[in-house]
Amino acid sequence: MSIKNKLLIAGLTLALAGCSDQAEEAAPERNMEEGHGVVLLSGLPTLGTKDSIAIIDLDPESETFGDLLYDYDLPEFDGPLHHLYYSPNGRLYATGLNTDCSLAEIGLARNAQGDPVINGVTCIDTQGQVIAEDIMWHTANGTEYMFVTFMGGTGLDQADGGSVGVFDAQTNAVVKVIERRKSSVEEGEPFIMYPHGISAYGDRMVVASTVHPDLKTGVGNSIHVIDLNSMEPIENIVVEDAKPVGFPSSPVELLFVRPSIVPDVEPAVLVNTMFGFETWKVPYDAESKSFGAPEKLYDGASNGTGVPLEFYGNETELFVSHAIPGIVKRYDLAKLPDLVSTGPDIKAELGAHHMIFYTTASGRKVMAVQNNLLNLGNAADNDPTDVDFIAKLNDHSLTVHDLATGERLGTINIKERYNKGIDNVEALFGSGFVHHH
Template sequence: MKLKFNLLSLIILLTFSNCQNDNHNQDLPHDTSFYIDYRSLKGLPDGIAVIELDPEAPNFGHISSKLELGVGVLPHHLYYNQGANKLYTTALGGNYLYQIKTEKDKTGQPKLVDATPIDTGENTVGENLFFTNDGRYFMTFMGGAGGPRDGSIGVFNANNNQLIKTIKAPIQTNPNQFIMYPHGISVNEEKGIMMVTSTIHPDLTTGMGNTCTLLDMNTYELKETYLVADSQTDMSSPVEVLLLRGKFPQYALATTMLGGDIWIAPYNATTKKYDAFSKIFDGSTQGLGWTLEMYIDDNSRLYVSFADPGKVLVFDISNLPQLKLLKTLTADKGAHHMVFFKTKKGKEVVAVQNNLLDIPNLNSGTISVIEIETGKTLGTVDLRAKYGILPESIEGTNGPSSYMHH
């Protein structure tokens, strides 16, 4: 009797275990769940949330976990470290940088636990991060130490989050080589270089930039500041920069927020710098403005968001400096950050976060889920109406949700 009972128990246990595995493989709830930074529209704390973005899921648009950071913190960009085992968010207020602790519940669903503030020294208004293979990460601070023409780059130890160095190069000291209002950052470790953009003063009125600056990532010395605008008086506000690396053609790409364009500069192996930037795509000719983010997939396709009127353009970059437009995807006003995934039925989609700093007409407060092949919008989550929040950025819950971003 005892033997029969043990065998029966084993069969039941194995059957249950197989069912659990099958269900887990089929459902993978966290594969279509994403982290979003958000700001409250009701005077409540800003924070981070976990949201389901598969339009085929019964809980599409449902927030399953929230972590409040504080009123006015304005979390801004979510990033994973090099090993994708630590999650960070930068912030425009509060402590400017936080490491986020997460875990998974018994169903495998991601859950936000707490946030640890990181000391950024005198550096204010946290923007972008870039983690390198040598145990560092770089962070742009659009506000610098708080001056009217300020800005800085923080260098951190990725193991303990300690600030190693603050890189400053005021325009007042050298108007030909400087760091001011840095937002975007990109690094080419093989070449030992990094580049930052000069975007806009944090109050969006005191000053604007129209350049990108190249630095040595090891000595932290400035190599060159490039004009990324039609003229010295054209305040184009370059917002993101991408140094193509690896298998991709060796160019630098930059988007101009107020210019509404895409710019390109070829790498010069002799000077070990980039040559001058030139405009490769003029948004105004297409009725487009406020060019923001760039993402690249492993098929040499470049996805660029245009906040006005809310589009994502897909380009072929295999023959740079020729930029071939492949398709235009329609999102909502404020089209900004993106994540890429497959729905439960295998459709390849991009989810677009539609909001830029709650700027009027660029703050839809939605997330559009668009099928890449057909361009059809499969679903939209209206966070403004449903939760009284605006999404600020978006990232995967199982690691980075794009092939190359910065």
């Protein structure tokens, strides 16, 4: 199938992370868990499997590469858990694409033998906010909060819903629900709708307006600016040019490039547009606290890529996943906010999405890419939870690549091996990336 047809299908159907000189000195023992990851897995009903959170061996040099070292069945929710996040003090959280448990804390701990285990899943009271996506910890007015985007806001019946929950970073209690529906304000006034990606710098937070959770009611085309002094939206910035598949651009993930990421950088917001197939830059003047005119940095439609999703980074590079054709582009971190390539694309599989970075037993630096957009079942299995077009961007796999060369070192097909899909991958006992939001 041609890339043009693949892009069209994706858009139409989706409409909707040396040796010592002293011989007597032994080399330090390697932490064998460094090559282990935590994955969220979705059960496929017709294959008799259940949603779970598992610990998996991701070291392609290991004899147990791809094995589930531990698997914990999750409670039955009306949708999967979607994304794992570690708080600054090491607590593990998950957002959920469901209304039963849209935000949870995962009890990742060690047993008496020192082995990692899951002690339970605690659903957090969100005060009615549903379909959570991204989490960011950030300090506002001298207090650290956990900020969470909820694409469904306070009700899926709202055609223009969406909210940002502000939680106490220690107790998980809701401090404030930031919500302002487009239908409740005058034309041109700031609002929040279908928030997904989130990032912040100083007292300005930005969130991306993506798509209604039912994948059909509405699609966004802007980013929303929130003043963290008042905890209220103050501006909407449209990031949209051509519409390659006829829908609004659907900004999905964004990154506020700031001095803590790149010293002395001129701050700007980078934005991926899921249906626009583009990456944008929105300049920011820290002195006046004002945003400049958006500038398109990358056009996927003319470069054979579609559905750009995540921004992840290590100490030297920024990585952007593109679900079609299933690649990860890499850029020089020091050159941000401009996108200066550092090498050929890393070839993953359809649905390239989240990623993590780690080292193998021999010390080789690698990255794992999760190749799945959403787990809503699979049409080939006559799964009643399926949305047929989603399956086209679900390879149900993890691919591991040499970070220096991009060479693929191994593939784990989760569906073939475990009759499940894969929603997310994270490192074990600590974040597997340096830069994300």
